[in-house]
Amino acid sequence: MILENKICLLINWPREIDMYNELINSIPEEKIDIIINDLKTFEKERKGNALDIKENLLSRNKKFKYFSEIYHKKKYKIILSTGLAHQLKISLYSVLKFLYGRTIGHLMDILGISKIFFKIFNRPFNAGGKYSRIGSYAWYPEKMLAEKSIRYPTGMDLNLKIYPEKDLERNFDIFFTHSAMETNLIKKKFNNKICKIIGYPRYSKLNDKKKIMNNLKNEFNLDVTKKIIFWTPTHIHYPNETSKNFIPWINKVSELSREYNIIVRPHPKLITLNSSIKTDLTKKNFFVDNKSDRKIGDLFKVADLVFCDYGGTLFSSIYLEKPLLLLNMDDNTQFIKELKINLSLDLKLRNDLINFNIGVNTKEFKNKISYALDSSYNKKILHLKKLYFGDEKETLSSDKIVRFLLNKLSN
Numbered sequence: 001m002i003l004e005n006k007i008c009l010l011i012n013w014p015r016e017i018d019m020y021n022e023l024i025n026s027i028p029e030e031k032i033d034i035i036i037n038d039l040k041t042f043e044k045e046r047k048g049n050a051l052d053i054k055e056n057l058l059s060r061n062k063k064f065k066y067f068s069e070i071y072h073k074k075k076y077k078i079i080l081s082t083g084l085a086h087q088l089k090i091s092l093y094s095v096l097k098f099l100y101g102r103t104i105g106h107l108m109d110i111l112g113i114s115k116i117f118f119k120i121f122n123r124p125f126n127a128g129g130k131y132s133r134i135g136s137y138a139w140y141p142e143k144m145l146a147e148k149s150i151r152y153p154t155g156m157d158l159n160l161k162i163y164p165e166k167d168l169e170r171n172f173d174i175f176f177t178h179s180a181m182e183t184n185l186i187k188k189k190f191n192n193k194i195c196k197i198i199g200y201p202r203y204s205k206l207n208d209k210k211k212i213m214n215n216l217k218n219e220f221n222l223d224v225t226k227k228i229i230f231w232t233p234t235h236i237h238y239p240n241e242t243s244k245n246f247i248p249w250i251n252k253v254s255e256l257s258r259e260y261n262i263i264v265r266p267h268p269k270l271i272t273l274n275s276s277i278k279t280d281l282t283k284k285n286f287f288v289d290n291k292s293d294r295k296i297g298d299l300f301k302v303a304d305l306v307f308c309d310y311g312g313t314l315f316s317s318i319y320l321e322k323p324l325l326l327l328n329m330d331d332n333t334q335f336i337k338e339l340k341i342n343l344s345l346d347l348k349l350r351n352d353l354i355n356f357n358i359g360v361n362t363k364e365f366k367n368k369i370s371y372a373l374d375s376s377y378n379k380k381i382l383h384l385k386k387l388y389f390g391d392e393k394e395t396l397s398s399d400k401i402v403r404f405l406l407n408k409l410s411n
Contacts, residue, residue: 001075004033007405008076008146010067012037012084014052014292015268017060019152021295022201022398023080023405024062031409033076034064035145037085045235045269056293071141077409079146082154083168086139101132124341128334140171148408150174153198155312156182156319156388159342164189176401178315180390196404199395200319203297212298220287222261227373229253229260230303231286234311235267236335242270245309245329248358250284253307253327255362256369257285263299265289267311305372310339310346318384323372326355345388352384 009020009032017024024034034057038050050066057064067085105126108114114124142149151172156179164175164186174194177183183195206212216222231253233246246266256262264286266277271290278288289299297320300306306317306324317324326349329336339347354368354377371377396404 001073003147004074004076005409006030006076006078007032007409008035008079009033010035010037010079010081010085010142010145011053012082013049013268014056015296016082016084017053017056017293018295018297019082019154019202020080022204023402024060026398026402027405029063031406033070034062035070036064036066038066038068039086041086045272047272052292059293067141070145072144074145076146078148078150078405079142080150080152080405081142082152083138083140083142083172084154085141097127098132101127101129105129105132138165138167140167142171148173150176150405152176153178153182156315157310157312157344157346158182158185159339159344160185161341161343169193178319179388180394181388196401197395198401199389199392200316201398201401202295203300203316203320204398206295206297206301209301212302216263216298216302220261220263222287226259226261227304228302229256229262229305229307230299231262231264231307232311232313233264233266233270234309234313235269236329236333238334241329241333241335243274244333244335245327246270249327250281252360252362252365254284254286256366260305261287263287263289263303265294265296265299268292305369310335310344314346314349315388318381319389321378321381321385323377323381324353325369325372326350326353328355328357330358349384352380 007027009024011017011020011034024032036050036053036057054064105114106129108117108124108126109129114126114129117125149172151168151174153176168175169190172193174196175183175186175190176196176198177186178197178199180197183197186193186195213224217224222228233249236242236245253262253264262285264281266281266288268290271277278290281288296316300316300320300322303322306313306322307327308314308317308324309327309329314324314326328350336347354372356365356368
């Protein structure tokens with residue numbers, strides 16, 4: 001097997017190119033190999049991923065290799081990866097767990113036994129019940145691809161009860177983190193791991209606001225007299241709930257289109273699963289963004305207000321000091337029940353931010369939007385940034401991240 005004295009940058013999803021953009025542009029070309037994850041998978045959400053990544057890199061004139069070309073043939077000194085190479089892999093254990101969840105686990109839910117177990121043991125022991133999925137454990141190839149593995153953070157939407165997952169300790173030597181809070185969670189569980197706070201490099205060198213606005217005006221035909229709302233629905237991983245954070249809100253949010261430019265960027269997985277969603281949204285007077293090579297920081301920068309539900313964009317908004325409102329899902333969904341069990345920061349944020357339940361009346365909706373656009377609400381956002389991200393002096397700049405990686409390479 002060939003050992004390459006290079007940094008391997010494993011790209012698993014098209015959106016990761018934006019996340020890594022500053023590093024891709026700063027690390028000398030001879031010191032890095034960009035690897036596209038082209039693994040065959042039965043996950044519908046990954047359909048067309050490798051092609052989208054390829055086209056995105058070609059548009060940036062970046063060289064790349066495929067995972068299938070190097071696996072078991074090359075090994076690198078360092079790998080940088082989000083750890084999202086393959087979220088579902090079939091095994092005997094995963095099949096048995098699936099069967100248990102759909103039979104015994106589901107019966108336990110019906111009889112209320114799982115609720116009793118949760119009160120006593122803080123776990124329901126139902127393996128997901130009727131929502132159990134086959135092949136539900138992650139596979140990490142990073143150690144097979146490199147001598148040293150570094151995990152790149154994917155968002156601050158952490159579940160305090162389970163983060164970081166035990167698998168991460170076995171598969172990563174160094175952790176890049178968004179914040180001191182994330183670092184402390186990792187060190188509390190994995191006290192021998194090196195952690196480096198990097199914030200969000202993807203937002204460090206955004207374009208000039210006027211330039212972004214001109215580009216978006218031409219792209220979407222925006223009305224420059226209106227403020228901009230940026231709506232970022234996330235992806236719900238339960239098959240029966242994939243759109244329940246999104247579809248119930250379309251009519252309510254569309255009521256605002258007379259007063260605001262509303263740019264909506266559905267999660268890429270949602271568009272893969274529902275190809276008609278862009279057409280449906282356009283008919284409701286939304287400006288729909290689904291460009292895989294979009295610098296999402298540009299949309300945040302021009303937004304006067306952000307609508308989120310769950311996921312990493314909540315914390316991106318706070319990090320960028322943008323006023324945001326949260327659109328809630330039904331409490332009875334399995335997704336919300338899971339967040340409650342795992343002590344999700346997504347839910348904790350709702351104690352401090354304006355959030356709406358499905359069915360909110362239009363007057364209340366519009367009044368609170370007006371309040372959110374007031375400077376007094378922004379003080380709360382600044383407080384939350386300090387709470388979740390701490391002192392930015394501890395955060396490595398993009399240049400320092402590159403120096404850290406190159407030093408590891410030379411050592």
